[in-house]
Amino acid sequence: MKPDKNIEQKLEELADAVGRRDSFVDDVMTRIKNSPVQLSKKTKRNHVLRRILMKNTIKLTAAAVIAIATLLLFLFNTSSTSIAWAEVAAKTDSISDFVYQSQESMTVIGKNYSESIITTIYTSAEYGIRIDDEKSGNRTFTLPADKAIVVVMPSIKKYKWHPLSDNAIAEMKENSPKTLVKKYIAAKYKSLGRKIINGVEAEGIEVNNIELVKSNMPIKSYLGHLWIDIQTELPILLEAKLVGENDIQVKVILDNFQWNVNLSSEKFKPEIPKDYTEL
Amino acid sequence: MTQSDAELVQEILTGNKEAFALLVARYERSVRAAAISIVKKPHIADDIAQEAFVRAWQQLSDLRNPEVFGPWLMKITRRCAVDSLKKQQSLKYSDSLDSLAAHEKNGQLDEKNQHLLETIGKLPKAEQQVIMLRYFGPYNVRDLATAVGRSVGTVTKQLSRAHHRLKKQLQELEP
Numbered sequence: 001m002k003p004d005k006n007i008e009q010k011l012e013e014l015a016d017a018v019g020r021r022d023s024f025v026d027d028v029m030t031r032i033k034n035s036p037v038q039l040s041k042k043t044k045r046n047h048v049l050r051r052i053l054m055k056n057t058i059k060l061t062a063a064a065v066i067a068i069a070t071l072l073l074f075l076f077n078t079s080s081t082s083i084a085w086a087e088v089a090a091k092t093d094s095i096s097d098f099v100y101q102s103q104e105s106m107t108v109i110g111k112n113y114s115e116s117i118i119t120t121i122y123t124s125a126e127y128g129i130r131i132d133d134e135k136s137g138n139r140t141f142t143l144p145a146d147k148a149i150v151v152v153m154p155s156i157k158k159y160k161w162h163p164l165s166d167n168a169i170a171e172m173k174e175n176s177p178k179t180l181v182k183k184y185i186a187a188k189y190k191s192l193g194r195k196i197i198n199g200v201e202a203e204g205i206e207v208n209n210i211e212l213v214k215s216n217m218p219i220k221s222y223l224g225h226l227w228i229d230i231q232t233e234l235p236i237l238l239e240a241k242l243v244g245e246n247d248i249q250v251k252v253i254l255d256n257f258q259w260n261v262n263l264s265s266e267k268f269k270p271e272i273p274k275d276y277t278e279l
Numbered sequence: 280m281t282q283s284d285a286e287l288v289q290e291i292l293t294g295n296k297e298a299f300a301l302l303v304a305r306y307e308r309s310v311r312a313a314a315i316s317i318v319k320k321p322h323i324a325d326d327i328a329q330e331a332f333v334r335a336w337q338q339l340s341d342l343r344n345p346e347v348f349g350p351w352l353m354k355i356t357r358r359c360a361v362d363s364l365k366k367q368q369s370l371k372y373s374d375s376l377d378s379l380a381a382h383e384k385n386g387q388l389d390e391k392n393q394h395l396l397e398t399i400g401k402l403p404k405a406e407q408q409v410i411m412l413r414y415f416g417p418y419n420v421r422d423l424a425t426a427v428g429r430s431v432g433t434v435t436k437q438l439s440r441a442h443h444r445l446k447k448q449l450q451e452l453e454p
Contacts, residue, residue, distance in 0.1 A: 007442045014312075015308060015414045018311055018388070028300075028303045028332045029303070031329055031333050032333055111300060115290065115295075115298060246307065246417070
């Protein structure tokens with residue numbers, strides 16, 4: 001059943017009318033700070049395991065971190081290509097194995113609240129994806145051949161196995177940086193010219209079409225940059241900044257790319273020591 | 280994609296109190312809308328919304344399933360609103376909210392929006408919940424289904440029914 005467009009529009013207008021108050025978050029946090037009753041500490045310990053599990057549940061989507069970049073940066077479908085950039089897209093697309101780092105941070109604009117996740121991601125066309133989380137030390141293996149996702153958590157000596165659906169595999173492929181670059185270059189973009197990034201001369205392009213950004217929250221603004229090493233003609237930096245209507249800002253940086261590396265099957269074999277137990 | 284509610288809840292429970300601000304920002308509008316739909320007065324609703332978040336903070340460790348933070352918060356908001364109405368002696372505990380809410384004109388919402396919000400407040404609870412979280416909160420249908428523990432199909436039907444009811448109610452009032 002399709003929702004009634006008119007009602008949907010009215011509801012969205014109502015949501016806008018209800019709106020937000022600039023100091024609301026601060027007011028709530030002040031009230032919390034001054035509240036005589038604070039968050040119960042008795043059960044905090046019980047939540048540590050749950051927290052770890054949840055962290056990894058998110059990681060279990062495997063492509064999630066990558067997907068952030070996809071969703072924020074590259075879902076563009078208009079056309080404005082040049083020959084040079086088309087070559088970049090083809091070259092990137094031809095690479096089967098690569099490694100990169102992903103950094104996602106989320107903040108509330110004007111506040112000091114922030115969260116961040118830094119991961120190193122190994123991608124092999126043959127073996128799958130491995131995500132190493134810097135903070136927790138957890139390793140997540142997405143293994144299409146086995147249709148499985150395996151998370152290894154050294155800090156608590158646990159591991160977790162999940163089935164990997166065909167849809168998730170397709171989504172994972174769709175969200176690969178290779179696909180992102182291809183879509184990005186096929187999109188309508190603005191040239192950023194050239195600049196030196198970490199000693200490398202790069203040329204960049206910018207996209208900002210919020211209509212093509214998928215997100216869980218309504219989007220207020222969006223900006224995405226792709227930088228290419230002019231010597232290798234391969235991406236060296238992908239950046240995106242998205243601001244939601246609730247003033248939550250998400251920044252994603254994909255960098256430290258190593259294209260065309262040799263990734264052995266060993267890299268994608270979860271090593272689970274004997275004393276680890278399943279969650 | 281941003282950090283999920285569940286992730287933020289776990290962050291908070293393991294000591295990162297500031298992460299709660301992200302949840303406040305995420306749900307401010309849903310909570311305010313729910314409060315206005317019950318008490319009708321924006322200035323009171325704002326206070327209720329703040330109180331709801333404070334209560335949520337205090338009771339967060341009792342939340343067994345962090346994935347349902349949104350629906351759980353909406354329940355707290357309704358309780359806060361009911362408590363507020365009781366304090367105003369305009370509510371008898373056993374009466375329904377819609378019949379007992381004050382009928383004062385709203386200073387910030389125009390008449391149509393005010394009426395729409397009141398009509399949402401009269402929807403069956405399950406439909407009211409999905410409307411509040413879908414349009415005023417951070418959810419798309421798929422995530423909403425996960426949050427409320429129902430299938431996507433069920434949530435879609437509930438939204439559709441809610442749309443139909445709202446449309447019918449509004450049509451009855453329009454000339």
